[in-house]
Amino acid sequence: MTLERIFQTPIVARLGIKYPIFQAGMGFVAHAELAAAVSNAGGLGCIGSGSMSARELREQIHRCRDLTDRPFAVDILFAEVKADPKNATVVRYASNVQKLIDITFEEKIGVIVSGLGNPAGIIPAAHRDGVVVMSLCGNVKQARRLEASGVDVIIAQGHEAGGHTGRIGTMTLVPQIVDAVRVPVLAAGGLADGRGLVAAIALGAEGIWMGSRFVASVEAFAHANYKNKIVEIDEEGTTITRCHSGKPCRLIRNKFTDSWIGREAEIKPFPIQSVEYGFPLAEKARYDGEIEEGGMACGQSAGLIDSIKPAGQIVREVMAQAREAFESCFVARGDAAPSRAA
């Protein structure tokens, strides 16, 4: 058995990357610098278009191409928006999403990620162009529906994940989705190191999708106060709330999230809550470093994150730790301990 080969899962070969480490396309945070650093280190970087205008996305794609010649992805929020021609916010939001999609195709990005919702509408065009479509989901029913729509890779995202997330824990969600679909599955939620990568592969996943670990990176487009807060908090420092966008979302618990406790009935549906609260308060945290009044997505993996590092170093350290975990948990024990088996 060659240790390196264990991590060369089929999706790694298919995408032409080196390691099964996928950087989450986090809105406001995952700009060209982060995506390029991850891709240059052998993972798959991803530009999060959630907060961008069409022009900004195009600039970020060009900037990423300047920084790397490896593949990278673009994440788009495909969340279904109830058509409401009378609501200017909704109309503007939906029109911007369409522009982001168009640009991603025009720029011939090889991997499109759907961070929310079902990207069914773009799949025929994506497959015509040889584009791989990956989609996050939080339960088995959604995974089956996504596969039926033609999605190429399912990202099984557990309850412990930061940002928009579901109710099912990663440890039990991943094997259940692996059993339910035939397409490759990536594991997401609570993962921030190499032990998690080995565990995810044992559960049948072909790689890991990490968010919070990459927010606390040098290249992440976020204020130092936000990055430091991730380092500072422990696994109990986050909460699930709909106050960010109208949909359940895991954020660092602070004055903003606390201020909505007991006022849940006032929360508006997606995307109106996002436009009125989530987006501006996310900017407040990311640009101004306002960690009490701002909105900061983060997962329960915060307890595993103890310093801010260059993203490429994170990729290399996760791989080194995965090899080490494999050696110490499996190889050393297999060689050294006396056999008690029948």
Add this chain to the structure above:
Amino acid sequence: MTLERIFQTPIVARLGIKYPIFQAGMGFVAHAELAAAVSNAGGLGCIGSGSMSARELREQIHRCRDLTDRPFAVDILFAEVKADPKNATVVRYASNVQKLIDITFEEKIGVIVSGLGNPAGIIPAAHRDGVVVMSLCGNVKQARRLEASGVDVIIAQGHEAGGHTGRIGTMTLVPQIVDAVRVPVLAAGGLADGRGLVAAIALGAEGIWMGSRFVASVEAFAHANYKNKIVEIDEEGTTITRCHSGKPCRLIRNKFTDSWIGREAEIKPFPIQSVEYGFPLAEKARYDGEIEEGGMACGQSAGLIDSIKPAGQIVREVMAQAREAFESCFVARGDAAPSRAA
């Protein structure tokens, strides 16, 4: 590397068992027949004393000794009860717990599990008698406190677990607790098959603690309707509620749990809510098969459980699946795939 040896973790040798599979000491369900079947198959069976009188526990221990000569454990709810000499329910509850502890010591049970709370008070006596004390916990702070109290084994139980549980997902809780304590750690929550065992070991755990999988066993002391309901529901079929005992507890979602939505303010503190609602409604489910009005603990692993089986067969199948997962995810890929490593 000898595959069998991978599963011979230090705790397996220390307890004199064969496999790193630990059956949860579920109140009302884990009687002598279940514990003995698991221990006979090479795991560690456990009698759940939560619902028992002192006389019943002694009978169950004797019955278990008739059925197996292998080690088994007793689970006791050490949850702290606020001394309230005026409340007869509280006084009776606390006095019964003390009797259960006394009997467990008198009967020279080798492993005592604390299913809730901190068993600090019994640790000097336990260690004098060579008894191993294991304790469930849901976050890093509790794990550190338990280790400081002298607990020998920490069971890191994730949010996805059935019964009383915490907020942190198993996938991220286990490595965080492994990093925080020096005593052995078992993984609990969402685990129901051999893939989970391999994943747990990769995260640094020395074994897995399974509940729901063993409720859906032939030997579990539960009505067929309850067992069948676990087989029937998927990963979204449970909910966290305080209506069972006053503490957060994961149950199958039904009329009972729904009836408390919006009435959370009426829930009484532990153990009063248990005595008035949780215990009688748990009996209603387990004895009468009342699956809508009764209370049924169950984890999100329900989606991995597709039939009722003998408990010994469950142990053997988990081990077989663990070997198969290891071979297919690590050995086969390591041998077959072309190396792409630098």
